[in-house]
Amino acid sequence: MLRLKSTSFWLGLALVSTHQVTEAAGFALSEQSGSGLGNAFAGAAAVAEDASTIFFNPAGMTYLEGRQIVGAVNLINVRGNFDNQGSQAARNPSLNGEGGNLGSFAAIPNLYYKQDINDQLKIGLGIGSPFGLKTEYDNNWIGRFQAIKSELKTVNINPSLAWKLNDQWSLGFGVSAMWAQAELTSAVNLGAAESSIKTKGDDWGFGYNLGAIYQVTPDTRLGLAFRSKVDQHLKGEARSPFTLANASPSSTLNADITADLSLPETLSLSSFSRLDDRWELLTDITWTRWSRFKALSIMRDNGSNTAIGTTQEHWNNTLRYSVGLNYHYSDTLKLKTGIAYDQEAIDKQHRTPRIPGNDRIWLSLGASWQYSHETKLDVGYAHLFIQEASIYDDQRALTPSRGLVAGQYNGSADILSLQFNHQF
Known part of the structure; x- marks a missing residue:
């Protein structure tokens, strides 16, 4: 009976870690627009280039005429490797690999639709994935008790409204309905045997976003946008195959668990300036309130309202700075x-194998081709230089079975976005 309680504790802690999966800062995804990637999303809250402004600043819809549909796919390839520097295996010393390429490939779509109610009032709908990605190690790596596979998926449905007050001011408002699903696998010590666990949970949460654009001069505008936090109350199951005395080898241990998660709010300040007939300058600063993640607790989903375990996080608020340039090569081609x-x-x-990332620098290129009066095609590419990240994740005081992971992470990422824009 003691063994079962101990296992339930670790299954709970495993779900806590599931939420810590990403390629961008924290577990946010900036890739919400194929047209914005070429500028590293500089000026995103002010540029109002197409209907993808619904995500970045809904007030930007007032700069678009008629009906418009935008579809994009963002192809993300993340590479990461662990360099062992003093890790200590929990058990089975022969299983001490460095995990291989822990990165992954993902295709993230975006879809936006916008139309006019009248000259001052616009409505739109955006669908995308603001958070998520995946890391996965080899099953026999030295830190398998801390992490093997981690995956987070989200889908955000974002109806929006924009109102043009006058020639200088535009305001926007939207609501968000966000579905989140988290999944994790890792090794677990069940008495004398080594096995594995898998946890999975999902939920719907709700939030809102606000935006304003001020036209300073005919050639310059400023955009301010805020996205609220979205609270998720994930419910799921933890499952581990194992063998008990007097039980068949196919026996499994199931535990129903819950975890509260707040996806953080963001605040962006952007500018867009037309320098002359050819050149445009874009800037952006985005703040994200990751400091909400001080600790995550797992609760038993059996009506007892008792905690299974708590993981300390102590994340920090972050800033993202970006600058972009556009060059109108011709009437139909913009670089x-x-x-x-x-x-x-x-x-x-506080770094763990779940998220071994670090500060990163984006270098982006892109092009926009006006194929016809109604149709525009965008392509963007970015390479992310991720700084080397050191880790010293010692779990031996908590339980000897989890061991020590110590070393360095090296990684990079490439993003390719393709976008289709059609005006009705």
């Missing part, structure tokens, strides 16, 4: 570039 510095929310003292 783009951008650079961004993206802070990580996690410091060395």
